[in-house]
Structure formats: C-alpha cells, structure tokens
Amino acid sequence: MKTWKSKLSSRSLIITASILLSGYLVLILAVTNLGQSRLKESQHRELELKVQSYSHTLEYFFGVTSDEISYLVTDKTMGTFFANLASGMSMEYGLGASLFKLHKELEDKIEKTQIAGTPVYLGFSLIGYNGSLIAKTKSNGLPYIDPIKYSVVRGYDNRIYTIKQNEQLYIQFIKRVTYANEPVAYLVAHINPQVIVDQLTVQEGDVTRSWLELMTPEGDLLIWNTLQEESTVAEKAGLASKLYFESVIDNTPFKLKTWFEPVSEKEIFTSAWFIAGLSFLAVPVVIGLMYIFLINNANIILRTKIKASHKQQRTLSAQNQRLIEEIEKRRLSEQKLAYQATHDALTGLANRQYGNERLAQEIVKAKHTGSNVIVLFIDLDNFKEINDTIGHLAGDDILKQSANRLLGSMRQSDVLVRLGGDEFLLIIPGLENARAAKILASGILALFETPFEWHHQQFFVSASIGLSIYPQDGDSVQQLLASADTAMYRVKQEGRNGFNLYNPDMNKDAQRALALGTRLRSAINNDELELYYQPIVDLSTDKIVGAEALMRWRDEEFGAVSPEEFIPIAEKNGLIHRIGELAISKACMQAAEWQQISPIHLSVNISSVQFRYCEQLYAQIRHALLKSGLDPELLDIEVTESLLFNHNEEVLQLLSRLQSMGIKLTIDDFGTGYSALSYLQKFPFDRLKIDRSFLQQIENKSEDRELVNAILAMAKALKLEVVAEGIESQKHVDYLKGKRCEFGQGYFYSKPVPASEFEQLLHEVVAA
Structure with a gap:
C-alpha cells in the first residue's frame, strides 16, 4: 500500500510538473508570438512614416528648385536680353552684351547653388520658342540637347522632364520664358542626380538593410541598396519576402519604391528528450527556469525595441507637424508674393505687370466688339524737386494723394496703374471718341489745380498727359504705351501742365532724336x-x-x-x-x-x-x-x-x-x-x-x-x-x-x- 501510494504520489508530481512546464512553454510561446506580431506592426508603421518623410523631402526640394528657376526666367537679366532681341538689336550693339550677362548669371547660379558642397545644377540650356538653341552653360557629362524636341512642352508653363542617354538618367526642369506676355523660349535646368541621392541618404541614420529607388517615366534611379544578395534589377523577384512601400512625390511624375528587411522570427524549440527528462525532475525544472530566463531576456529586448519604435514614431510625428507648419507658412508667403507681384506697395494700385496684362485683355475685348480703348500716360511735373527739397516722405504722401484723386475720377470699368516713380497709367475701355478723351484729360488736369497738403504745408503739382487710342495709335500693349509716352514727352517739351493726343509725326521726331x-x-x-x-x-x-x-x-x-x-x-x-x-x-x-x-x-x-x-x-x-x-x-x-x-x-x-x-x-x-x-x-x-x-x-x-x-x-x-x-x-x-x-x-x-x-x-x- 505504501509503495503504491508512493508511486502514485510520484506519478502525480511528475504529471503535475510536466503540466506546469508545458503550461510554462505554451505561455512563453504565446507571449513571444504576441510580442513579435506587435513588433512587426510597429516596424511597418515606422517604415511607412520614414518613406513618407523621404517623399516630403523630395517634394520640398523640387518645389524650392522650381521657384529658383521661375525666378531666373522672370529675372531682369532674362527680360533685358529678350527686350533687346525683340527690338531688333544686333549682337554687336547691345544684344551680345546682354547675352553674355545672361550666360554669366546662369554660370554663377550653377556655382553658387549647392547643398552640402554638392552642386544642385549640372547646367542650363536656353532654347528659343522656335526650337533654336540660344545659350548653354559650360558643363561636362550633360546629354545632347535637341532643341526641336522641346516643342512637345509648348502649352506648359513648366514641366519636369526625364531623359535617358548612355544608360544614364537625367532629370530636367523646363520653364517657359515670356516677354510681353508672349512665350519666347524655354529654360532647361539639368538637375544633379547626386543631390537627390544625398538629400535622402543624409536621413538614413539606422543600419537597416533596405533598397530605395526613384521611379521615373524613363527609368529608375538607385538611391541605395544594402540588400546585397539582391543587387541587380533582374533579381528583384527575390524581394517578394521583403516589406515593400511605394509613395508618390506630389507635383512631380516620380514615385519612391522601397524594400526593407523584416524582423527575424525566433523559433522556439522543445527538447526531444523532454519525456526522458521527466524522470529527472530537477533537470526539466532547471531547463524550464533557464528557458524562462531566456524568454524574459528576449521580452526585455522586445520591449526595448518597441519603446525605440514608439520614440521614432513620435519624432517622425513631430517632424511631420513642423513640415505642415512650414508648408502653411510657405502658402501664406506665396499669397503675399502673388499680391506684391501685381500691386504697388506704396499706393496699393496695380503695378506695371498687372497693368500690361489688363491692357492686353481690353485690347482683345475691343477687337471683338469694335470699340475703342483709351490709354492715358500721366506724369507729375517737377516731382523730383519735392523729393529733393522736402524729402521722400513728402513725395510718397503726394503720390498717395494723387492716386486717391485719380481713383475718385474713374469709372468702375477703368484701370489705374502706377508704372513707377511719378508715372501713372489710366486704361479706359469703351470711350466713344477722341473728343471724349480730351474732355477726360482736361478733367484730370483739373484734379491737380487743388493744392496738396503735407504737414500743414501746401504744394502745387501739375501733370503732363499723353493719350493714345486703340486701334488707330497701335494694336498692341507696347505700341499703345509707346505712343502715349511719346505724346506725354511732347507735352513736357511744350511747357508741361497739359495733354496731347498721339500723332505719327511725334514718333518720327522721337526716332530722329x-x-x-x-x-x-x-x-x-x-x-x-x-x-x-x-x-x-x-x-x-x-x-x-x-x-x-x-x-x-x-x-x-x-x-x-x-x-x-x-x-x-x-x-x-x-x-x-x-x-x-x-x-x-x-x-x-x-x-x-x-x-x-x-x-x-x-x-x-x-x-x-x-x-x-x-x-x-x-x-x-x-x-x-x-x-x-x-x-x-x-x-x-x-x-x-x-x-x-x-x-x-x-x-x-x-x-x-x-x-x-x-x-x-x-x-x-x-x-x-x-x-x-x-x-x-x-x-x-x-x-x-x-x-x-x-x-x-x-x-x-x-x-x-x-x-x-x-x-x-x-x-x-x-x-x-x-x-x-x-x-x-x-x-x-x-x-x-x-x-x-x-x-x-x-x-x-x-x-x-x-x-x-x-x-x-x-x-x-x-x-x-
């Protein structure tokens, strides 16, 4: 009886110990699997945010680059060259000098625009709207530029274009150049691919095994590849087991493709000699405790990685928030710049650029309706004396008062523009005839008979007005402005404080002079x-x-x-x-x-x-x-x-x-x-x-x-x-x-x- 009880007690203890150890193993396996699942989810979210950060970096880079090139095509040097070209100036008299200055400005742009010592641009090419090559910077390794090929971008203000020559991928920004609101050329900026690689490589601080490519319509640009066993494009089929992400770069035709090495799964083994070890209770207990310690250590490592992942996620979230704030600031800045680009800062009137655009629109309307457009070129007489004697503050205030007086005499359909200095332009569509224009000019002269006041002082300022009428005095913005300007200068020569309608004899005198x-x-x-x-x-x-x-x-x-x-x-x-x-x-x-x-x-x-x-x-x-x-x-x-x-x-x-x-x-x-x-x-x-x-x-x-x-x-x-x-x-x-x-x-x-x-x-x- 005692022997049976002893055997029964030993069997119970062995079974109990086995059940406990099995329960321990099952619990450890469950905890391990749960931890690995969460780690994979965390890694997936982290990598997805990282790829989005890469995309935002390239979107910001291409946006800034586009703005820089837009500034080049609207720069004064570019405008001076095409103004000289439009005026028929030869290379010997003025055009060559302006082309040299333009070429030097493009060379300086290549030299000065760098990121961390790497040039952003490989070179520039200026291509005429008719397909002719106007200018090209000195540069090595650039693809051959076929000017006729760029006829495909007509109708676009700007475009990002990619070409592939000799197994080399090139990225180009193409910006349309306009003069007098008419397209005259395209500026092609060749982007240095190494800058794009550096922009992304500098963010990769972790020693992760990954493969990153920039996908373009003409082919893929490799950023990095630390998956050395899949080192060629032909072997990409072996990447099916990797984590894959794809992100579109806004405002560009490009995408980012990325493969990452997933977290290795730890296999849990059960000893084959477990049953034999049941007879040795101490051995499985020790093994069970050691295995528990190993699992505990693995869990500590797992929790540490999860915390690190959460920290990285918070860092990326903060970076994304700063990026959103910067984008909002940039949007507000662009709105402000857009207003400043079309309005005069002192008087709040439309500026020269906007005035030219509105005059061009009124000419088109008048052409369809068969009506007239009257242009008045208004110049204040002896305004320089006020600036020289009283100061520029007084001169600025008188300009504001003059603008308010002119605004008070306008119709709602009229457009008042400050051309700069003491010159104003008044565009009046639909006026009946020259007699009505003379009556209007007389009324404007009467506005200046009342003295101006500044700091309890009174000043009398008169005006000289030149008038031109569409279509008899010109059928374009340039002709109408030139005719009105010529008529105004004739008033200056005749003693100021008056107005004159343009006639062709004035132009002959001006050409002779x-x-x-x-x-x-x-x-x-x-x-x-x-x-x-x-x-x-x-x-x-x-x-x-x-x-x-x-x-x-x-x-x-x-x-x-x-x-x-x-x-x-x-x-x-x-x-x-x-x-x-x-x-x-x-x-x-x-x-x-x-x-x-x-x-x-x-x-x-x-x-x-x-x-x-x-x-x-x-x-x-x-x-x-x-x-x-x-x-x-x-x-x-x-x-x-x-x-x-x-x-x-x-x-x-x-x-x-x-x-x-x-x-x-x-x-x-x-x-x-x-x-x-x-x-x-x-x-x-x-x-x-x-x-x-x-x-x-x-x-x-x-x-x-x-x-x-x-x-x-x-x-x-x-x-x-x-x-x-x-x-x-x-x-x-x-x-x-x-x-x-x-x-x-x-x-x-x-x-x-x-x-x-x-x-x-x-x-x-x-x-x-």
Whole structure:
C-alpha cells in the first residue's frame, strides 16, 4: 500500500510538473508570438512614416528648385536680353552684351547653388520658342540637347522632364520664358542626380538593410541598396519576402519604391528528450527556469525595441507637424508674393505687370466688339524737386494723394496703374471718341489745380498727359504705351501742365532724336565735331577783341545738324559733359595760339547741366588753361539764366572760384527767361549779353527799343559790360553806339566761321 501510494504520489508530481512546464512553454510561446506580431506592426508603421518623410523631402526640394528657376526666367537679366532681341538689336550693339550677362548669371547660379558642397545644377540650356538653341552653360557629362524636341512642352508653363542617354538618367526642369506676355523660349535646368541621392541618404541614420529607388517615366534611379544578395534589377523577384512601400512625390511624375528587411522570427524549440527528462525532475525544472530566463531576456529586448519604435514614431510625428507648419507658412508667403507681384506697395494700385496684362485683355475685348480703348500716360511735373527739397516722405504722401484723386475720377470699368516713380497709367475701355478723351484729360488736369497738403504745408503739382487710342495709335500693349509716352514727352517739351493726343509725326521726331543721339556719340568718339568762332567787336573802334566758340556738327547721314537740336539731346543723354570738355580744351588751345596774332579773349558756353558736377567742371577748365598756357583773364565763361533759378550753394562757390582765378563770367541770352535783379547782384558776373531777338525788331517796335534801353541802363548801374548779339546792319551799330553799348557780334561783322577763316580775319585786322 505504501509503495503504491508512493508511486502514485510520484506519478502525480511528475504529471503535475510536466503540466506546469508545458503550461510554462505554451505561455512563453504565446507571449513571444504576441510580442513579435506587435513588433512587426510597429516596424511597418515606422517604415511607412520614414518613406513618407523621404517623399516630403523630395517634394520640398523640387518645389524650392522650381521657384529658383521661375525666378531666373522672370529675372531682369532674362527680360533685358529678350527686350533687346525683340527690338531688333544686333549682337554687336547691345544684344551680345546682354547675352553674355545672361550666360554669366546662369554660370554663377550653377556655382553658387549647392547643398552640402554638392552642386544642385549640372547646367542650363536656353532654347528659343522656335526650337533654336540660344545659350548653354559650360558643363561636362550633360546629354545632347535637341532643341526641336522641346516643342512637345509648348502649352506648359513648366514641366519636369526625364531623359535617358548612355544608360544614364537625367532629370530636367523646363520653364517657359515670356516677354510681353508672349512665350519666347524655354529654360532647361539639368538637375544633379547626386543631390537627390544625398538629400535622402543624409536621413538614413539606422543600419537597416533596405533598397530605395526613384521611379521615373524613363527609368529608375538607385538611391541605395544594402540588400546585397539582391543587387541587380533582374533579381528583384527575390524581394517578394521583403516589406515593400511605394509613395508618390506630389507635383512631380516620380514615385519612391522601397524594400526593407523584416524582423527575424525566433523559433522556439522543445527538447526531444523532454519525456526522458521527466524522470529527472530537477533537470526539466532547471531547463524550464533557464528557458524562462531566456524568454524574459528576449521580452526585455522586445520591449526595448518597441519603446525605440514608439520614440521614432513620435519624432517622425513631430517632424511631420513642423513640415505642415512650414508648408502653411510657405502658402501664406506665396499669397503675399502673388499680391506684391501685381500691386504697388506704396499706393496699393496695380503695378506695371498687372497693368500690361489688363491692357492686353481690353485690347482683345475691343477687337471683338469694335470699340475703342483709351490709354492715358500721366506724369507729375517737377516731382523730383519735392523729393529733393522736402524729402521722400513728402513725395510718397503726394503720390498717395494723387492716386486717391485719380481713383475718385474713374469709372468702375477703368484701370489705374502706377508704372513707377511719378508715372501713372489710366486704361479706359469703351470711350466713344477722341473728343471724349480730351474732355477726360482736361478733367484730370483739373484734379491737380487743388493744392496738396503735407504737414500743414501746401504744394502745387501739375501733370503732363499723353493719350493714345486703340486701334488707330497701335494694336498692341507696347505700341499703345509707346505712343502715349511719346505724346506725354511732347507735352513736357511744350511747357508741361497739359495733354496731347498721339500723332505719327511725334514718333518720327522721337526716332530722329534717338538716331541723332546714337550718331552724336559716334561723332564725339571719332572727333567729328568742330568749333566755329564768331568775332566779338569793340563798337567804339570796330576792331575784333574776342570770339565766341560755337560747336558745329555735320553728319554723313543727316547733314548739318543745328546746335539747337543736338545740344538738348546731349543734355538728356549725358554727352554734354564730353562735348563741354572738348569745347573748353580746343577753344583754350586755339585762343593761346591766336595771342601771337592779336590779344583777344574767348567766350565758351557752359550748359547748366554741366554744373551738376561742379568739381568735375572746375577740373576741366583748370586743366584746359594749364595745358594751353592761356591767361585765365582771356577766358570768358557764358551761362544761361536758367542756372540762376536752379542753382545751389555749390554752383555759387564754383562761380566764385572761377572769378578768383581771373576768368570772366557772362550771363547769356539775358531777358529771354525769368530775369531778376537780385540774381545779378548775388552772382559775380562781369558781362551781360543781350539776346539777338531784341535787335531784330528794334527799328520797328518801340517796346523792343525800350527793353534794350532798360537792359543797358541796368547793366551800367551794376557796372557790367554789355555784348549785343544779332547785329545785322549799320543802323544796329549806330543805335547801340548811341546807347554806349561796349561790344557786339552778328552777321554784320561775320557769321561763325572755322578756325582757319577766323585766323584770316585776325590777320586782316592787324594789317589794317
């Protein structure tokens, strides 16, 4: 009985121990399987977020690159080149320089645009809309560019394009270039594939076994491959057991394809000798405890990996949130830039670009309806004086007030544009005729009769308005604006504060002025200008005591060009400084030579524009005197009355410095401007010239005689010598002698003659 009970008790203990150990094993297997399942789910979520992060990185990269290329196609350098090309400019005159500048800007873009030391661009190609290759940067390893091929992108503003040559994949950005709202070319930017690889590789911090490719329409770009046993595309069939992800890169034709190595599953084995070990209770218990310890350790490792996975997931979530915030900021920035691109920041009016677009739309509408479009080019008169005297803050406020006044006089269908500076453009569709346009322009002029106020000060600002009408004055935006601008400048020439309708004669005058300006520059460079000299005679002795140097120009195309025509052109384009320096230098050299024949003084006219650079003008005069050796007392500088009213302290100091050298100062054409005695007393003048217009009718008009008498009496009172211009008869000489006028010049004595003929006159006087 005791033996049976002992056996029964031992069997029960063995069975109980076996059941317990089996239960332990089953529990451990269940826990292990559950942990592995959760680990796989966590890994799948982690890898999916990682692939999405790669996609967002490339989306941001391609977006930024697209914006940079968009800036290039709208850059001023690109616009200048196509403006010169559209104007018909040749490579020799201007187009070559603008193409060189454009080419250099593209080369600089390649050099300066890098990420972590790797260039973003391999090169640029500029392809004309007709398929011609305009420019291509220096670059090695780029594919052959067939310009005709890019005709397939017509109709697109931009496009990402991929090509494959010699087993090499190339990615290109193609941006359409427009000029005057018309497509003229395409800019092709060749992207460096290595930058794309680096952008993704830098994020891969884990030592994971994976395969990442960028899928394009022309083939796949390998980013990395750490699955070395599947190293070729032909062996991708073996990737079926790997984790696979595919993600579309927004705003591009590309996708990302990824394979990852899954977490290895741990197999749990049961000992084959387990039943035999039942007889040795201690052995299976020890083995069971050891196995429990191993499973526990495995669980600790598993929990650690799960925690790490959760941490990575939180990190990716935070990165995604920052990315969303950056995208929102960029969207708001783009909205702001879009508004700034079409509106003027100061006045809130539409800007030049938007104005051109609206004018083009109104032209299309008018073409279909057979109606008119009126364009008014409005320029504020003498606005620069307000900025110079009161300050730019006052000028900006007056521009705002002007914009508000113009807005108040518009219809809802009209468009008001600020072109820049003090220029405005008013587009009026559907106006009946030219008479209605004139009435409208008169109304706009009336808006400026009311004074402007700023800080309790009042200012009067007038306007000059040029008008052009579609279709008779042009059928495009450029023609209408050019016609209105030409009409406006005619108003400026006629005295400002008025309006003019465009007519073709204005354009002819403008074209002649432009051509003369170009040929005048060439004439100066080729020394084709010549000084003529008109004698100045002492009326009491009838002897030549001086000469006035007068610039003359005979052009091969235009013939003899009057100084009254080419001097204003030179004053506008800045050539007057070179002409003035040439006149002073030649006149002083010639006068120094003539002193050996007869002691005479020489008069040289100085434009008021030259006085903008007083130090430069002083240096020119001083250098001419030193080089020629002419006594400064024999040089007479003539200035016009306009200088007196637009002078500053620097001008007054220059005149005083010249007089201290011994140079004589003469006020020319006295009486034709806004003469004032206060200016004659303020400036250190030695002589006064009576304009020739007063002598022409002196015999018939008592008013002219009285005016000449008054000028002579005033000059005597101020102790100024007088030179009368325009003497054409003996009666003029007798009258001026009777009024004690010292000097005279005119056709009665001699017209302006070349230096050789004037020298002959001097010899005749000496011989007599």
